[in-house]
Every structure is written in C-alpha cells, then in structure tokens.
Amino acid sequence: MGSLQSWFLFCIVHTTMVKNVYTFSNVALHKPASQDSYREIYPPSHAVDGNKTTFLHSDTVVAVPYHWWEVDLLNSYTIPSVTITSRNCCNSRFRNFTIDLTSDHLPSAQVTRLCHYYPGSFTQFATHTIACNETFTARKVKVTMDSSDERPLDVSEVKVKGLHVCGNYWLQFTLNAGLKRSEVPLDLPVVESTRACAQRCREDIDCDAFQTMTSASSVTCQLFIGRSGDTISDTNWKYYSFSG
Known part of the structure; x- marks a missing residue:
C-alpha cells in the first residue's frame, strides 16, 4: 500500500475512533519541548505543563545571539494562533520574537514558515494571543528571541491552537x-x-464557529464552541463554521 493511501486510511480509522477530532484545542499541552539551553530547575517543559506559576529559563552563562524554545506536537495540526504568557517577573524582558511553524509531511524535506514576528514587549505575567499571518499546517512550533543584550528567554506558558490535520x-x-x-x-x-x-x-482557542449580524455602523459577532449546534432560520444572520 502506498504512503498516500496509508495516510488516508489512518485518517479514516482515526476519525472513526476518536471523538471531537474536529474541535480546536491546546495541542501543545504536555508535549515534548526543547530549548537551546536552560537552567536545570526551569526546563522547557514548564511552558507546556498547564501551570502558569512555573516557567522556563534559558541559561545565560554562554552568550548567544538568539535564544529559542520549541515544542513537538507529535502530529500535524492546522494552527491559526499561538498564546504566550510571560513570566511573573521583569517587565519588557520578553520582546521582539518570532514564531515559526515546521511541517513534517515529508521528513526528508521539512518546511519552516513564519507564523508571526512580534515587534514589542510583554509586561510581566501578561497573556497575548498572536494570530499567524496565514493559517498553516505544522508539527513543530518554535519561539526565537534576540538575546544580543544577554536577556534570557523565560516565559510561563505557551498554548497552540490546533486542529488535527486528519x-x-x-x-x-x-x-x-x-x-x-x-x-x-x-x-x-x-x-x-x-x-x-x-x-x-x-485567536480564541475554544472557537470552532461564529455568526454575524451587520448594521450600518458595526457587526455583532458571536463565537461558538463546536462546529455544529441548534440553528433556526433568520435572514438577518450569517453563520460560519470551520470546515475542510
């Protein structure tokens, strides 16, 4: 059986056995993480442990131009946004960083694309959702920060909004x-x-659908969990859901 046929068969089997496969969720939670360097008691896994009171911290003994942190999602996901919470310390330390996404559909020819460059700083213990410039499909998410002024990379939590590629x-x-x-x-x-x-x-990690009603000056926007739900006929509204 060819590799493409095998992939489609896996998707069919997977979607018939696993519930809510079409639901967006934080696909980075408890996934394996790595970092260019780190202090022993502040490992890269702290950014995906679901606990905002823990944090990762790069090692600053050796000066490097960039610090990076990466999570392996272990499967391919469609990723529209990444949410980051800074450490409860040190205003403006976390700043001027890039988020990159790496695809592994062909392991021998991985493709890395820019999700977003963030040209600014976080206050301490701040949470921001960064929407990707485009919606990509990827397996790995990498955060890279300029450390030429010897700033360490230290954040509390990283969430990746993802939908399984199948x-x-x-x-x-x-x-x-x-x-x-x-x-x-x-x-x-x-x-x-x-x-x-x-x-x-x-940008909302729980949102799978939305609907709008337009007036002369604004748009009423309603967000929903799940791709489908109870609906009624109403010509004033337009209902949108994520689909393949």
Whole structure:
C-alpha cells in the first residue's frame, strides 16, 4: 500500500475512533519541548505543563545571539494562533520574537514558515494571543528571541491552537447564510467587520464557529464552541463554521 493511501486510511480509522477530532484545542499541552539551553530547575517543559506559576529559563552563562524554545506536537495540526504568557517577573524582558511553524509531511524535506514576528514587549505575567499571518499546517512550533543584550528567554506558558490535520487538511470557513445558531455563545464582541469576527474566532482557542449580524455602523459577532449546534432560520444572520 502506498504512503498516500496509508495516510488516508489512518485518517479514516482515526476519525472513526476518536471523538471531537474536529474541535480546536491546546495541542501543545504536555508535549515534548526543547530549548537551546536552560537552567536545570526551569526546563522547557514548564511552558507546556498547564501551570502558569512555573516557567522556563534559558541559561545565560554562554552568550548567544538568539535564544529559542520549541515544542513537538507529535502530529500535524492546522494552527491559526499561538498564546504566550510571560513570566511573573521583569517587565519588557520578553520582546521582539518570532514564531515559526515546521511541517513534517515529508521528513526528508521539512518546511519552516513564519507564523508571526512580534515587534514589542510583554509586561510581566501578561497573556497575548498572536494570530499567524496565514493559517498553516505544522508539527513543530518554535519561539526565537534576540538575546544580543544577554536577556534570557523565560516565559510561563505557551498554548497552540490546533486542529488535527486528519480532521481538516485545508482550513476554511463555510458560510451558512440565513441561519442563526440559537445556543448561548462563547463570546459576543461587537466588531467592525466580518473579517474581524473571523479573526476573533481564529485567536480564541475554544472557537470552532461564529455568526454575524451587520448594521450600518458595526457587526455583532458571536463565537461558538463546536462546529455544529441548534440553528433556526433568520435572514438577518450569517453563520460560519470551520470546515475542510
């Protein structure tokens, strides 16, 4: 059996055995992590242990131009955003960093692409969600920070919003015009456009669908957990869900 056939068979078997394969989640939690260097009591695994009171800390004994931290997600996921919480210490230490995503569909020819460059600093114990410039499919997520001024890389937590590649190899929104999802939304911000609502859904790790109602001055945006739910006919609303 060819490798492509084997991959599709795996996806079919996997999706029939595992529930909620189509749900976004923090796919970095408890996954193996590595770092260019670290202090023994502050290992790279602290960034994916689900505990914001722990943190990783690079070793500053040897001066290097960049410090990096990486997590191996162990499978391929579609990744729209990464959420990072800085350490409860030292304002502006964590700044000017890049997030890169590496695909492993062909292990002999891995492809690394830029998710986002963040040109700024975090205050202490701050949490920010960084949306990727484009939505990519990848196995590894890497954070790299300039350390030419001998700043260590130390953060409390990294979350990666991901959807298993078998559930959705090409990520896009499906429009269901004239439908309104009737359950209580996860969040309901007022935004300036449908695009802004879609961005909110990309950035929220629990969001799988959203709906909008447009007025002359703004867009009512409602975010939902799960790709499907109870809907009613309502021509004032447009309902969008992630689909393959």
